Ligand SMILES: C[C@@](CO)(OP(=O)(O)O)[C@H](O)COP(=O)(O)OP(=O)(O)OC[C@H]1O[C@@H](n2ccc(N)nc2=O)[C@H](O)[C@@H]1O
């Protein structure tokens with residue numbers, strides 16, 4: 001598709017998914033300020049699309065949900081991705097990036113990371129820079145801890161600050177409802193609150209939970225529900241207390257389990273099937289404890305050129 005910036009050259013569009021963290025084990029703050037993690041990512045079927053079109057200069061436009069809350073200058077993570085790739089190849093980032101946004105903004109679902117991974121793949125394809133998968137993953141890790149996972153999708157264990165990925169086998173499709181809250185939570189603020197809440201305690205080394213990995217591999221939603229954990233949840237609830245009511249509304253409505261998605265404030269509800277997902281989504285909306293609900297399945301593929 002062409003967006004009018006250039007009528008002669010083909011555009012490249014990349015589709016990229018959101019994520020939910022089915023386990024987020026957080027260690028103590030490292031000297032560099034980051035936290036070591038055992039971060040079990042699952043890609044879910046809410047997608048952004050980034051279209052790259054040749055242009056005179058780097059330009060970002062966006063449409064869709066809450067785009068007034070993302071920057072359209074060079075601080076946009078998609079713009080940073082294009083600049084990084086161009087700099088690595090000694091070229092100018094002459095590209096118009098158009099973002100079609102469907103992933104909740106600042107919601108703990110890695111929307112900005114998704115756009116960065118999509119922009120990187122789209123520009124690499126458009127500019128024929130021919131990066132290997134390993135080179136793209138290294139650039140992703142420079143852009144942010146969650147960006148490599150947005151590229152690969154599926155399910156994966158992230159170690160280090162979340163960027164060192166090992167793919168995980170998943171034996172079925174899991175059904176989710178997401179409740180989008182009013183406003184967003186800043187990821188650094190939530191990690192800061194985690195540090196405050198755990199100050200003076202011995203924070204254990206983060207490790208993946210064997211029960212959770214087994215539940216993913218078997219595709220058993222009830223077993224997965226019993227093993228979902230998020231060490232950032234107390235911090236997110238501390239900064240955003242109304243989320244407690246959202247979590248309760250979802251479990252009362254029939255979800256197998258409820259948790260905060262990553263740093264929040266989106267809340268995630270694992271349900272047994274698609275029909276229950278629709279029922280829980282309606283009940284959550286009717287409860288008045290969230291702004292919007294979304295239904296999605298996972299795992300889904302990572303960033304893909306359309
Ligand atoms: C919490 C998680 C869970 O997947 O995602 P969200 O739920 O926000 O989407 C991630 O750890 C967010 O990853 P991402 O949003 O890529 O973070 P980055 O840009 O790398 O870092 C932003 C800031 O978050 C904190 N940070 C991030 C990752 C990490 N392992 N330890 C940290 O302490 C640091 O304060 C850092 O300056």
Ligand SMILES: Nc1ncnc2c1ncn2[C@@H]1O[C@H](COP(=O)(O)OP(=O)(O)O)[C@@H](O)[C@H]1O
Nearest residue numbers: 069070076077105106107108109110111112115
């Ligand atoms: N392309 C982008 N899409 C979404 N957010 C972006 C983007 N570029 C920069 N941001 C900024 O990144 C921050 C985190 O947003 P997001 O990645 O959606 O949430 P989270 O880190 O909770 O998953 C927000 O302050 C947002 O304005």
